Amino acid sequence: MSIGNSPEDERPFQDVSEEARPSVGRALKQARIAAGLTVDDVSSATRVRIAIVHAIEADDFAPCGGDVYARGHIRTLARAVRLDPASLIAQFDAEHGGRPAPTPAAPLFEAERIRPERRGPNWTAAMVAAIVAVVGFVGFTAFKGGHSGNDAKSQVAEGATTTPSKTASPAPTKDKPAAPTSEASDSAIAAAPQDKVTVQVSAAGGRSWISAKDHNGRMLFDGLLKQGASKTFQDSSKINLILGDAGAIQLYVNGKKIEDNFQKGAVERLTYTKGDPEAG
Template sequence: MSIGNSPEDERPFEDGRSSDGHEEEARPSVGRALQQARIAAGLTVDDVSSATRVRIAIVHAIEADDFTPCGGDVYARGHIRTLAKAVHTDPAPLLARYDDDHGGRPAPTPAAPLFEAERIRPERRGPNWTAAMVAAIVAVVGFVGFTAFKGGDSDNDAASQVTQGATPSAGKPAAPKPSNTTATPKSDPSDSAIAAAPQDKVTVQVSAVDGRSWISAKDHNGRMLFDGLLKKGESKTFQDSSKVNLILGDAGVIQLYVNGKKIEDDFQPGAVERLTYTKGDPEVG
């Protein structure tokens, strides 16, 4: 039987005193307030975990005011907001209390700072003199070829035409240069394109349909495929031979397509989700 299946066992002390007989603070801690609201709503820890997709161990830790398993202030605030909604209480005072206890609200997260240590920074290199020499040789050869092709003109005329540009004669107007007026618009992959995903690979499309969210994607070897902020209306498609691991900073604004099929999971706004998909999905890994 899972811990927390009996809300009656977790009732707060009736006289406002703790187990050692001392009076508790008039203002309960964040974890204590969430626990009291859950018990008042008649819910167990299992009920809350099932409704929010937050693991039972994390729910227990938060109710004990241990936010270490959350993985940081951003995730902790998201879990507090999610749990508060699940137990029918206002998350704003709890978030304010958390900020007071943990040094204030965290600064806005830039595009991709959470996995800075995993990034491979490019080495600073000096000028590529080999490429410069090759370019100079190509230019000389081209000039010699041009002068040979224009055998009827003098060397000076050829050099003048190369450096200053040939002027068309009055009797023969220069032909207009063809212009490519039709530009191929860049569009996001359609549902039919997603449906044509190869069977021997796992293909995951992440779209920010209701707002912006930070996302991280890795392949089966743990190599970073993407780590950044996905703005509203933007999409990213990831592909690997066997597995794609995702972290969604705000899963409530995200729509997922896995191997050509739409994922219908009801992600909560502000919830942080860690997901893994394979070639046999869609189903949460």
């Protein structure tokens, strides 16, 4: 007969804190109900669609369109129901494999460097051809100039006068300055009317959900903007924007690039008028 604790008493206590903690969706739903808010109330306050709010409260994050957008919606809903967004996002990362590591930028720049190296021989050939053309042009000009000088001397000796038709021949070249008609893509909205507000949204850094309304609250666009795509909105006085992933968006307002450093995955609500961006 042994004296002391039995083997069963030496077993570690089971930590039930994780089991007792509600899921992300359930925590948001409980906080919403405790605050006396409906799903419609939360959707109107956050501009997150009702279907997405229902899905998140059921711990179904597939309709969000990816983990980045899911984090943005969780952060927005948590603030609306007065919860700490950081703890919920940390719980979401723990339950979904953690936040993905950022894509290193070095391979992208290396890929861009490789292309000029492959085209090196072509540039060399073009340079040689340009040198040959310049030398030929100089030689031709010198030869023509000497020949023209001799003709002029012979005409003066014979008492002949130069006909004005020869000097008027370059006149058609006056139409050449009208040829350049192309415009840079970044300044495509620079010619927008000054009595209106024009906003161009470009998903340069990745896809993002965006919403745009005019000054009357009329919906101009509500959906997912794929990477590389862009939308342009125009109104007589004001454009209201919501960006699901502001870090992936590049904005041009009234023909000028907006240099705000938005965070990746951050949800931003923006309003622009005819006077934006402000001078200075």
